[in-house]
Amino acid sequence: MMARALSGTWLALVFGFMIAPLVVVAGASFGRGGRTAMIDFPPHELTWQWYLAIPGDQVQALALSISLALACALAAALLGVPAALGIVRGDLPGRRAIAALFRLPLQIPAVVVGVSFLQLYYIVGDVIELPLVGSFWGLALAHLFIALPYVVGSVVAILNRFNMRLEEAALVLGAGRWSTFRRVTLPVIMPGVFAGAVYAFMVSFSDLPVALFLAGQGFVTFPVAIFQSLDYDFSPSMLALSTLIIVFSFVVMVVVQRSIGLTNLLHTGGAG
Amino acid sequence: MATVRLDALEKRYDTTAAVAGVTLDIADGEFLTLLGPSGCGKTTTLRMIAGFIAPSAGRVWIGANDVTTQPPQHRDVNMVFQDYALFPHLTVAENIAFGLVERRAPRAERARRVAELLELVRLPGHEARYPSELSGGQQQRVAFARAIAHPPRVLLMDEPLGALDLKLREAMQEELRRLQRQLGITTVYVTHDQVEAMRMSDRIAVMNQGRVEQLGTPEAIYERPATEFAAGFVGSINFLKGRCVGHEDGCYIVETAAGRLRADTGAARIAGATPVTLAVRPEHLRLDTAAGADGRENRVDGQVAASSFLGNLVQLVVRAAGDLELRVELRAGDRRPPDGATVSVSWPTAKTVLLPSR
Ligand SMILES: Nc1ncnc2c1ncn2[C@@H]1O[C@H](COP(=O)(O)OP(=O)(O)OP(=O)(O)O)[C@@H](O)[C@H]1O
Ligand SMILES: [Mg+2]
Numbered sequence: 001m002m003a004r005a006l007s008g009t010w011l012a013l014v015f016g017f018m019i020a021p022l023v024v025v026a027g028a029s030f031g032r033g034g035r036t037a038m039i040d041f042p043p044h045e046l047t048w049q050w051y052l053a054i055p056g057d058q059v060q061a062l063a064l065s066i067s068l069a070l071a072c073a074l075a076a077a078l079l080g081v082p083a084a085l086g087i088v089r090g091d092l093p094g095r096r097a098i099a100a101l102f103r104l105p106l107q108i109p110a111v112v113v114g115v116s117f118l119q120l121y122y123i124v125g126d127v128i129e130l131p132l133v134g135s136f137w138g139l140a141l142a143h144l145f146i147a148l149p150y151v152v153g154s155v156v157a158i159l160n161r162f163n164m165r166l167e168e169a170a171l172v173l174g175a176g177r178w179s180t181f182r183r184v185t186l187p188v189i190m191p192g193v194f195a196g197a198v199y200a201f202m203v204s205f206s207d208l209p210v211a212l213f214l215a216g217q218g219f220v221t222f223p224v225a226i227f228q229s230l231d232y233d234f235s236p237s238m239l240a241l242s243t244l245i246i247v248f249s250f251v252v253m254v255v256v257q258r259s260i261g262l263t264n265l266l267h268t269g270g271a272g
Numbered sequence: 273m274a275t276v277r278l279d280a281l282e283k284r285y286d287t288t289a290a291v292a293g294v295t296l297d298i299a300d301g302e303f304l305t306l307l308g309p310s311g312c313g314k315t316t317t318l319r320m321i322a323g324f325i326a327p328s329a330g331r332v333w334i335g336a337n338d339v340t341t342q343p344p345q346h347r348d349v350n351m352v353f354q355d356y357a358l359f360p361h362l363t364v365a366e367n368i369a370f371g372l373v374e375r376r377a378p379r380a381e382r383a384r385r386v387a388e389l390l391e392l393v394r395l396p397g398h399e400a401r402y403p404s405e406l407s408g409g410q411q412q413r414v415a416f417a418r419a420i421a422h423p424p425r426v427l428l429m430d431e432p433l434g435a436l437d438l439k440l441r442e443a444m445q446e447e448l449r450r451l452q453r454q455l456g457i458t459t460v461y462v463t464h465d466q467v468e469a470m471r472m473s474d475r476i477a478v479m480n481q482g483r484v485e486q487l488g489t490p491e492a493i494y495e496r497p498a499t500e501f502a503a504g505f506v507g508s509i510n511f512l513k514g515r516c517v518g519h520e521d522g523c524y525i526v527e528t529a530a531g532r533l534r535a536d537t538g539a540a541r542i543a544g545a546t547p548v549t550l551a552v553r554p555e556h557l558r559l560d561t562a563a564g565a566d567g568r569e570n571r572v573d574g575q576v577a578a579s580s581f582l583g584n585l586v587q588l589v590v591r592a593a594g595d596l597e598l599r600v601e602l603r604a605g606d607r608r609p610p611d612g613a614t615v616s617v618s619w620p621t622a623k624t625v626l627l628p629s630r
Contacts, residue, residue, distance in 0.1 A: 165357035168324055171344040172351050173371035173418070183370070187361045 022246055029239035040236070050240040058241055061225035065205055068136065068221060072143040072204035073197040079144070080151030080200075081186075081193055087152070088159040102152045105145055114213035117142040121214070134216020142214055143204040150203060151196030158192030198256055274335035274425040274458055275300050276321065281330035283316050290316040292482030293330070299474075301456040303449070307469040308479030309505070314462040317479075318428050321460060323347050334425055350424035352432040356415040358403035364390070364414050365399035371422045389417040392451065409440045416448065420455060427452070427459045433468070445471055466506045470494070478502040494553075496537055500627050503551045510557070510598050512550040513629065524626045526550055529594020530572040538626030547629040554587070554601040556623040559615045571618045572598065576611050590617050 024041050029050055031043030086092065087099045105113065121132035132138035166188065170180040186193075208223040215224045229238055276298040283291040291313040298304045306314040319325045321332055323344035331340045339347050350371075358367050368389055369382045377385070390396045393413035403411055412432060419427060432448070433441045449472050452459050463469050469476050470490040478486045478493060478501070486493055486502040497503030500511065514528035523534045526548060535550055552570075574592030586608055588600040598617055602608065609615055 163355070163357065165353045165355060166359060168322075168344070169351070169353065169357040169359070169418075170370070171324075172322060172347075172349060172424075174345050174374040174422070175370075176345055179374060184359055188359075190361075 025239050026243045026246065029236060029243045031236065033236050039239070050235070050237040051244075053235070054237045054241050055235075057220075058222070058225050058229075058238070061220050061222045062241065062245075064136075064220070065222035068140055068143065069201045069205040071136075071140050072147050073201040075140070075144050076147045076151040076200035077193055077197045080148055080196055081155055081189070083148075084152050084155035084159055087156055088162075099156070102149055104149075106149050110146065110207065110209035113142065113146055114210040117145070117210065118213045131216075133214055134219045136219070139211060139214045139219075139221070140204075142210050143207060146207065146210065147200035147203040150199035151193065154192045154196035154199070155189060158189045162188065194256075194259075275333075276426055276458060276460065277331075277333035278317070278321070279331040279333065281317065281320060281332065282328045283313075283320060283325060284328045289482050291320070291327075294477075294479075294482075294484055296477060296484065296487065298458060298460065301458055303452055303459045303461065303472060303474045305461045305463060305469040305473040305476045306479055307463060307466060307476050307505070309464060312479045313482040314464070314479055315430055318351075318430050318460060318462050321426065322349055322351050322428055347426075348424055349426040349428060350419040352412075352415050352419050352427070352429040354431045354434050356403075356411045356432075358411055358415055358418070360403055362402075363399065364395070364401050364403070364406070367403065367414055368418045368421050370418060375422055385421060389421055393417045393447075408436050409444060412436065412444060413447075416451070420451075420457065423455065423457060425458065427457045428462075429459065430462045431464070432461075434463075441468070448472070470506070476506075478505055480505075495623075496625060497551060497627065500549055500551070500630055503625070503627065507553060508599065509551050509553055512552075512596060514548060514550060516546050516548045516626065523621060524548075526626065528596070530574075530592045530596050533570045533572075533624065534621040535624040535626040536622045537624070549627045549629050551625045551627055552619050552623055554599040556619045557598060557600040557617050558619065559588075559600065559602065559607075559609065560618060568621055569618045570621055570624060571616060572596070573614065573616050574598065576609050576613050576615055579608065579611060590615060592617070 024039070027043055028039045028041040030046045030048075031040030032045040032047050032049075033040050083102060087095060087102070092098065117138075118133060121138055125132045132141075162185070166184050167180050170184045175183060206223060207221075208227060211221045211224050212227070215221060220228070226238060226242070229235070276296070278294050278296040278298075281291055281294045282289065294313075294317055296304070306317060308314055316325060320327050323339070323342060327340065331338055333339065334347060334349065359370065362370070365383075365386045368386045369377075372382045372385060386399065387396070390398060393416060395410060395413055395417075398406070398410070398414075403414070406414065415432070429448075433444050436444060445468055461469075461472065473490055475487060475489055476493055477484045480501045486498040488496075488498075493502060493506055497506070497509075503509050503511075512526075512528050512530065512533065514526040514533070516524055517527050518525045523536055524538050526533050526535065528550070533550055572590075572592045574590040574596070576588055577591040577597070578589040580587050581604070583604070585604055586602045586606070588602065588609075590598045590600055592598060600617060
């Protein structure tokens with residue numbers, strides 16, 4: 001009885017800690033705004049006004065971040081699956097070294113990645129005479145670099161548990177190599193690919209350090225926009241936009257949990 | 273349907289030979305079982321027939337074609353795996369129709385075939401289920417239906433019933449055998465369960481250490497084993513070591529610690545005083561005091577060392593001269609001597625098999 005009450009209290013504390021920042025942001029976004037503090041929490045007077053006053057360039061930054069993250073997730077999935085297949089199934093001599101290489105970006109601080117890409121883009125940009133810094137594809141490539149390990153990691157994990165008999169069964173049923181991959185291997189590892197792509201999306205979407213170096217005039221991602229606005233023209237509509245993102249993320253998370261949770265259920269039962 | 277021919281098939285891994293030269297001819301429509309202990313090379317042999325493993329030497333023929341270098345998808349064989357390997361992301365109907373889609377069968381024809389197969393394996397109405405929603409026995413049936421949807425020339429099964437409990441396994445043994453007969457598909461079946469092998473097979477290949485020790489019908493292997501290994505692996509048996517000292521009236525004469533014994537059947541070509549082993553099944557041994565030594569009976573005297581009651585029969589261990597132990601099986605109604613009693617054990621020379629000594 002005692003133990004249950006204790007663990008209940010403990011759970012409530014941890015939950016409170018996890019949700020507190022979100023509550024502050026969401027609460028303050030509905031506040032009229034204090035004279036002294038920038039953040040009005042708890043709000044003295046409720047209002048929608050900041051939601052209506054979200055500046056257009058921030059909405060633009062948000063749109064840019066979302067398309068960047070989508071491009072990054074897609075590219076990471078397209079590159080990550082063959083890479084993972086090579087690591088798990090390939091018979092290359094340097095397989096372990098390659099696998100380690102794919103984990104490397106996780107161990108380098110993001111700021112260092114930002115500086116490195118900045119330098120690289122100056123050199124390469126000179127050669128190919130294209131401005132990579134401050135361009136969509138320049139940043140997408142850098143985000144791909146930090147996001148790829150997540151897809152490779154999750155697909156390697158699911159491939160390591162893959163039952164090879166499934167592919168053999170497809171082969172004796174007359175399916176060729178490609179058909180076997182398309183009809184059996186890919187659908188079975190899809191939850192891993194999907195989970196990795198969702199991670200890749202989040203990594204790109206929430207990245208500040210790399211984008212700070214590679215953003216340019218008129219090319220600003222959402223985290224960079226928030227960061228800059230904190231510096232000089234803070235407005236509570238920032239909080240309103242953040243609240244919308246929190247709600248959106250929550251909805252996405254529930255949907256993903258539902259769909260992945262369900263497929264996982266289908267994949268782990270009995271056969272396989 | 274087709275014949276299968278394995279010609280001096282070998283598979284070596286570094287130092288060890290998983291399969292060390294297997295030659296087998298399997299007839300059209302035959303149910304042949306590879307039987308042997310764990311690690312004797314059954315799965316490796318089967319997977320070489322399927323084309324999942326390339327042999328180190330030897331050839332695989334299916335019908336009139338040498339398929340040794342063909343990939344599995346071109347061999348027109350199919351396989352039922354021990355863990356069934358049903359596609360977890362597909363429904364029962366989609367699983368069964370997988371190979372039909374690959375062969376571009378029209379949708380209507382696929383649906384008709386799936387319904388027909390589900391009827392055959394007694395699972396109608398389960399089309400829309402996922403494999404994880406089926407019991408082990410049901411998964412087994414779906415795996416079988418999938419394997420025969422487009423009838424293969426050869427059906428391979430690697431311990432397909434190993435994951436089922438005893439009762440279900442026995443039911444499925446009958447079921448699989450019925451379906452195989454009905455369809456007339458040439459089948460190579462792998463098991464390490466001798467009872468299963470005896471019950472299902474037209475012929476059994478007893479394997480040991482990568483080789484076939486004996487190939488024959490279940491009756492032949494049981495009644496006339498060719499090696500000590502085959503004799504010991506199928507059912508229980510008594511071995512008596514000795515030396516073959518002659519051959520008269522179609523009988524081998526063997527000198528053992530328990531005296532001179534005779535054997536009618538022999539797999540060995542005997543020359544001189546060769547070390548041999550006599551083998552006789554416990555159910556052929558009788559206890560009697562009446563002298564039956566008319567030349568057609570072997571006789572050994574000894575003491576009852578132990579006895580146990582097994583319901584339908586009583587098992588005795590009789591210790592004879594030269595530390596020889598004989599297992600005797602009596603029917604439960606027979607007179608049962610007390611432990612320590614001196615008895616005389618006899619059995620027909622016709623049931624005694626002479627084997628080369630290992
Ligand atoms: N890939 C491999 N590399 C090395 N040795 C192997 C390999 N595959 C099998 N072997 C060896 O070959 C032998 C035969 O293996 P196989 O799987 O054919 O046995 P089995 O008769 O099917 O046994 P079980 O009844 O346990 O399934 C075993 O000793 C095994 O250790
Ligand atoms: Mg095996």
